[in-house]
Amino acid sequence: MSTINGYCARPSVRAGEVLRLHIATSASRFRVDFYRCGAAPEHAGHAEWPGRAADPGTFDGDWQWPAYEFLVPPDWRSGVYVAVLATEADYRTPSMDSREARILLVVTPAAPSGRKxxxxxxxxxxxxxxxxxxxxxxxxxxxxxxxxxxxxxxxxxxxxxxxxxxxxxxxxxxxxxxxxxxxxxxxxxxxxxxxxxxxxxxxxxxxxxxxxxxxxxxxxxxxxxxxxxxxxxxxxxxxxxxxxxxxxxxxxxxxxxxxxxxxxxxxxxxxxxxxxxxxxxxxxxxxxxxxxxxxxxxxxxxxxxxxxxxxxxxxxxxxxxxxxxxxxxxxxxxxxxxxxxxxxxxxxxxxxxxxxxxxxxxxxxxxxxxxxxxxxxxxxxxxxxxxxxxxxxxxxxxxxxxxxxxxxxxxxxxxxxxxxxxxxxxxxxxxxxxxxxx
Structure with a gap:
């Protein structure tokens, strides 16, 4: 069975800017689905990339896993998003919480939104x-x-x-x-x-x-x-x-x-x-x-x-x-x-x-x-x-x-x-x- 996990280069990204993810997997190809967390998870987009393997690091040093860049659409609403990592296509809505194959990120507004x-x-x-x-x-x-x-x-x-x-x-x-x-x-x-x-x-x-x-x-x-x-x-x-x-x-x-x-x-x-x-x-x-x-x-x-x-x-x-x-x-x-x-x-x-x-x-x-x-x-x-x-x-x-x-x-x-x-x-x-x- 293929393994996969990852993390963000930083925990937040402005809408309309590039999100850098670091992901390691034993699979030859993988998929990332982005969900905005609110009253219910809302699917916001996805990406597919070739997989690359990497060894785990230690708690006190940058793991330096393979990097992937995703341009966050400028119309994404500010919110907390969970990136769900998968090595096989599964079109059911997954759990937003897991101890692996999930990445938390926060999207901040591209410009002042008027919200208070x-x-x-x-x-x-x-x-x-x-x-x-x-x-x-x-x-x-x-x-x-x-x-x-x-x-x-x-x-x-x-x-x-x-x-x-x-x-x-x-x-x-x-x-x-x-x-x-x-x-x-x-x-x-x-x-x-x-x-x-x-x-x-x-x-x-x-x-x-x-x-x-x-x-x-x-x-x-x-x-x-x-x-x-x-x-x-x-x-x-x-x-x-x-x-x-x-x-x-x-x-x-x-x-x-x-x-x-x-x-x-x-x-x-x-x-x-x-x-x-x-x-x-x-x-x-x-x-x-x-x-x-x-x-x-x-x-x-x-x-x-x-x-x-x-x-x-x-x-x-x-x-x-x-x-x-x-x-x-x-x-x-x-x-x-x-x-x-x-x-x-x-x-x-x-x-x-x-x-x-x-x-x-x-x-x-x-x-x-x-x-x-x-x-x-x-x-x-x-x-x-x-x-x-x-x-x-x-x-x-x-x-x-x-x-x-x-x-x-x-x-x-x-x-x-x-x-x-x-x-x-x-x-x-x-x-x-x-x-x-x-």
Whole structure:
């Protein structure tokens, strides 16, 4: 049986420009079918090429597989596309998720489109968990972006998700695809980009009102964060329907060829857990707390990675707020508990209770003083908790927002997208945030 796999030279391409794919196969000829991911996969085009074989590389060096160039039609809509590789013709619509023979790519607009939402795909995080070539950023300090995998098409580090076993965590299919499908089914149009685009300073000033991400956007470069902060300071809004966001800082190799992350304190042993350690060079919170941009941090939340967890939802603390309009929720109500909305990782702000028992941020962790905690979920002691500065604040997921020049919203849990199709209150809050901020 013939084998085939591949990767992109870079994870995004502008409509109308040349996409460079690198593909190795034992077959004499192969086919690539491109599908745009939305409410349903949409076939966008295909190419056929002669096959060439190549050996696998290692996790830390460019695999340098045979190159093929495809001119992306200028009328392709911005979106997330999956290239499906095949050595035999099969005209059935294939699964968009697989650990081989799939390549994830993002098509950005050829020119400003007039759309107001820019959706960020976290390719740095996908590559951090990609174990193709025998390693990831959990076993080494440097990985290449030029290898199979990274969202789809490669092996992934992590434990199975008991609430959604159809796809591994840290893949496009697990969080981003359901969110994008829900958006398109509900008429919420957006353009798409990768974190590499934002690292390079592209797209943010093309007329967008809202930058949106979801799921698990854990790895950020300093340049990307600086550009997103400038977007907020110029009046741009941000909605983060995820958690563990901006936890690790990465350095990006020229042209996006690779990532490096220095996680361990000087002199640490191989068994050291960097999340529970201090003095980690690339912990964002130890040098420039992510709270100053996002309002929350994983260090005030926590994670529950293996097996089912105690079902947790958010207790509404400000039921009159506009994000709850149309949900039927009032102060003191809980939403999302039955489906374990809070987890598998979540973020929080240090807080204290005011005179009437409402949580208010202390600001000692960098959270803006005007951050409004609109929903809260104290975490049980059997969760895993990262290191943080001394504080009396409990560990809790804190859903909320604040406004500087732009407004920044956080859902504070990775699993938000999982409930969109089944929980009307989660869906209503999502629609309220996106429509208001865009």
């Amino acid at each position: 939402i820019l959706y960020k795909i976290p390719t740095f995080t996908y590559q951090a968990y990609n174990t193709a070539g025998g390693g990831s950023l959990y076993s080494a300090s440097r990985v290449t972006m030029r290898r199979p995998g990274g969202g789809v098409g490669g092996p992934v580090k992590g434990l199975p998700d008991p609430y959604e076993a159809a796809s591994p965590r840290q893949t496009f299919a697990h969080w981003d695809a359901p969110f994008i499908a829900w958006m398109e089914a509900n008429g919420l149009e957006s353009d798409f980009c990768t974190d590499l685009d934002l690292h390079e300073g592209r797209l943010l000033y093309d007329g967008y009102h809202l930058l949106l991400s979801t799921g698990h956007d854990e790895y950020w470069s300093a340049e990307g964060r600086r550009n997103v902060t400038a977007f907020r300071d110029a009046g741009g809004n941000i909605a983060n329907f995820g958690a563990n966001t901006c936890w690790w800082r990465v350095d990006v190799a020229p042209r996006g060829a690779g990532l490096s992350c220095d996680k361990f304190p000087p002199g640490a042993s191989a068994s050291t857990d960097p999340d529970s350690s201090y003095g980690c060079p690339d912990h964002w919170w130890e040098s420039e707390p992510e709270n100053t941009l996002l309002g929350v941090s994983y260090r005030n939340g926590g994670g529950h990675w293996e097996g089912p967890r105690a079902p947790l939802g958010f207790t509404v603390t400000e039921g009159h707020h506009w994000i709850f309009s149309g949900t039927g929720l009032k102060t003191g109500d809980v939403f999302g508990r039955e489906a374990a909305l809070v987890g598998y990782e979540c973020d929080g702000a240090t807080y204290e209770l005011d005179a009437v028992g409402r949580p208010r941020p202390t600001g000692q962790d960098g959270t803006p003083e005007n951050f409004e905690i609109l929903g809260i979920a104290p975490l049980p002691p059997d969760w895993s908790f990262p290191a943080r500065e001394p504080t009396t604040s409990p560990r809790a997921a804190t859903l909320g927002l604040y406004t500087a020049a732009g407004t920044v919203f956080t859902a504070a849990t990775t699993d938000w997208a999982r409930l969109l199709a089944t929980d009307p209150q989660v869906a209503c809050i999502t629609r309220n945030v996106i429509t208001r901020l865009s």
